[in-house]
Amino acid sequence: MTRLQGMRHSRFWSNRNCRYGTIIVGLILLMAIIGPLFAPYDPTQQNLEQILQPPSLKHICGTDFYGRDLLSRLLHGSRISLGVSLSATFLTMLIGIVLGLLAGYFRGWLDKFLMRIVDILLGFPRLFIILLIVGISRSTLLMTIVVLAGFSWMEIARLVRAETRSILTTNYLMAAQALGLNHFRLIIAYILPNLRGMLLTSTNLLIASMLTIESSLSFLGLGVNEPNASWGTLLSQGRLDPTGAWWVALFAGIAIIITVVGFNLLGDGLNQIQSESRT
Amino acid sequence: MVSIKSNLNLEPEMNHLSANPILQVENLTLGYRRSAWFGTSSRQQLIIRDISFAIQPNETVALVGQSGVGKTSIANSILRFLKPWHGNIYFLGQNIWQIPASRFRLIRPRLQPIFQDSATALNPMMTIDQAIMDGMKHLKLSHAEAQQRLNELLQMVELEPALCNHYPRQLSGGQRQRVVIARALATEPSLLILDEPLSALDLVTAVQIIDLLRSMRQRLNLSCLLITHDLMLAQQLADRIIVLKDGVVIDSGPTQQILTNPSHHFTRQLIHAAGILNRKT
Numbered sequence: 001m002t003r004l005q006g007m008r009h010s011r012f013w014s015n016r017n018c019r020y021g022t023i024i025v026g027l028i029l030l031m032a033i034i035g036p037l038f039a040p041y042d043p044t045q046q047n048l049e050q051i052l053q054p055p056s057l058k059h060i061c062g063t064d065f066y067g068r069d070l071l072s073r074l075l076h077g078s079r080i081s082l083g084v085s086l087s088a089t090f091l092t093m094l095i096g097i098v099l100g101l102l103a104g105y106f107r108g109w110l111d112k113f114l115m116r117i118v119d120i121l122l123g124f125p126r127l128f129i130i131l132l133i134v135g136i137s138r139s140t141l142l143m144t145i146v147v148l149a150g151f152s153w154m155e156i157a158r159l160v161r162a163e164t165r166s167i168l169t170t171n172y173l174m175a176a177q178a179l180g181l182n183h184f185r186l187i188i189a190y191i192l193p194n195l196r197g198m199l200l201t202s203t204n205l206l207i208a209s210m211l212t213i214e215s216s217l218s219f220l221g222l223g224v225n226e227p228n229a230s231w232g233t234l235l236s237q238g239r240l241d242p243t244g245a246w247w248v249a250l251f252a253g254i255a256i257i258i259t260v261v262g263f264n265l266l267g268d269g270l271n272q273i274q275s276e277s278r279t
Numbered sequence: 280m281v282s283i284k285s286n287l288n289l290e291p292e293m294n295h296l297s298a299n300p301i302l303q304v305e306n307l308t309l310g311y312r313r314s315a316w317f318g319t320s321s322r323q324q325l326i327i328r329d330i331s332f333a334i335q336p337n338e339t340v341a342l343v344g345q346s347g348v349g350k351t352s353i354a355n356s357i358l359r360f361l362k363p364w365h366g367n368i369y370f371l372g373q374n375i376w377q378i379p380a381s382r383f384r385l386i387r388p389r390l391q392p393i394f395q396d397s398a399t400a401l402n403p404m405m406t407i408d409q410a411i412m413d414g415m416k417h418l419k420l421s422h423a424e425a426q427q428r429l430n431e432l433l434q435m436v437e438l439e440p441a442l443c444n445h446y447p448r449q450l451s452g453g454q455r456q457r458v459v460i461a462r463a464l465a466t467e468p469s470l471l472i473l474d475e476p477l478s479a480l481d482l483v484t485a486v487q488i489i490d491l492l493r494s495m496r497q498r499l500n501l502s503c504l505l506i507t508h509d510l511m512l513a514q515q516l517a518d519r520i521i522v523l524k525d526g527v528v529i530d531s532g533p534t535q536q537i538l539t540n541p542s543h544h545f546t547r548q549l550i551h552a553a554g555i556l557n558r559k560t
Contacts, residue, residue: 171394179388194404
């Protein structure tokens with residue numbers, strides 16, 4: 001590890017938001033990766049003799065309206081919820097970064113064309129359009145991911161475009177142009193690495209936002225279909241009897257809140273480090 | 280030293296230009312257009328008016344003038360970053376604003392800038408060896424040849440090879456300026472544009488960099504365009520001096536002639552000011 005990397009590493013850990021965010025996100029990801037292996041029951045197995053059992057030693061998070069173990073469904077649901085939000089974030093970032101770089105670097109008619117598309121898409125209320133498309137089409141995980149990404153890349157593209165344009169005026173980029181390097185090398189080695197801080201921050205905030213939207217879609221019955229579980233579908237079942245069977249929605253709600261807080265803390269912490277290094 | 284010119288894919292006409300000037304600037308007029316009222320109108324600001332000069336092989340010419348007179352704009356125009364309003368710029372016999380970008384890219388590495396602030400002239404996310412190696416990209420050297428050339432360049436600019444894996448912010452101002460010079464030399468340039476190369480350095484480091492630039496110039500037969508407000512620096516490095524004021528050339532000639540027998544009272548003021556500053560430091 002070089003001295004600079006060591007310095008960044010210590011700055012990362014000395015930032016409280018980064019530290020707590022990393023721990024929370026790490027634990028949530030660990031739960032999604034290995035949690036289902038430790039699930040006590042089959043998450044889709046119905047047991048009509050155990051309907052709506054409150055939390056107990058046998059069912060730590062209780063059971064739902066079909067007698068399914070909620071802890072098992074929560075652990076399996078974490079894979080779907082995090083999988084959808086991480087995949088949608090990855091696709092969003094990919095589209096946003098590529099189009100933002102193209103618009104910011106090449107400018108001219110390409111910039112104008114792409115930015116007008118961004119303006120038009122930003123003019124629509126995002127959640128309404130997503131609900132409409134997911135509602136009228138066959139609701140699948142892939143469809144949810146594509147629609148989420150398709151209507152979320154615009155802010156990233158704008159950010160990347162603005163940062164790219166500011167990097168284009170720096171001395172190091174002018175010096176690199178004077179070396180006769182091609183566009184690909186300039187973008188990959190000189191522009192993209194200098195967007196890293198901003199992209200890391202945006203990614204973490206976007207994951208939290210995607211998780212919320214995915215949960216909202218599932219809550220409205222437009223996300224993951226039964227018998228599969230996501231945290232949103234668990235939350236949705238809880239609304240049927242929120243006072244009587246409070247445990248159905250509680251644990252899924254807590255999982256969503258902790259995950260969103262974790263990614264937001266990490267995003268804020270990275271943003272703070274980035275701001276400090278600029279001053 | 281690894282041969283470089285043989286690898287350059289230049290047109291034949293560019294390879295036998297030694298009798299001609301390296302750089303020729305003809306009737307250059309520069310300015311900026313500033314948009315106002317959401318692009319419905321624009322204001323024009325003239326910076327440089329109808330200036331001409333040439334730089335011969337192995338010659339250093341200093342452009343001297345107050346801050347804001349337009350010296351850096353001339354450099355930007357020569358580097359094809361700022362389009363002139365009028366006039367022509369010939370580099371190695373090519374009218375750089377008339378040839379297509381793809382053709383300019385072939386000669387571009389032979390025209391290297393060295394900016395005043397070395398802290399901003401290097402990619403903060405790139406190590407020193409990567410930065411210098413990028414200067415050799417167009418030469419299509421093998422990895423071993425590139426590594427050999429890197430070592431030669433580091434030796435030439437008196438940098439320790441151990442600094443190769445360092446990032447710019449881990450180096451001192453003087454070390455960074457040496458890296459910038461090494462990167463520029465990696466392309467084996469015909470012309471260096473030195474834009475206030477010492478203004479961000481302390482006096483001791485500045486003297487070391489002057490010595491380095493002087494020895495590089497002699498060793499590699501480089502031509503240089505020195506942009507400075509400091510007549511004493513021009514005296515150290517330049518063969519000829521061109522003095523600018525209010526966007527026009529008011530004085531030009533061999534360095535000794537300008538310093539001993541200036542024709543314009545502004546040049547005399549500059550010499551007087553530099554003398555006072557020199558005595559104070």
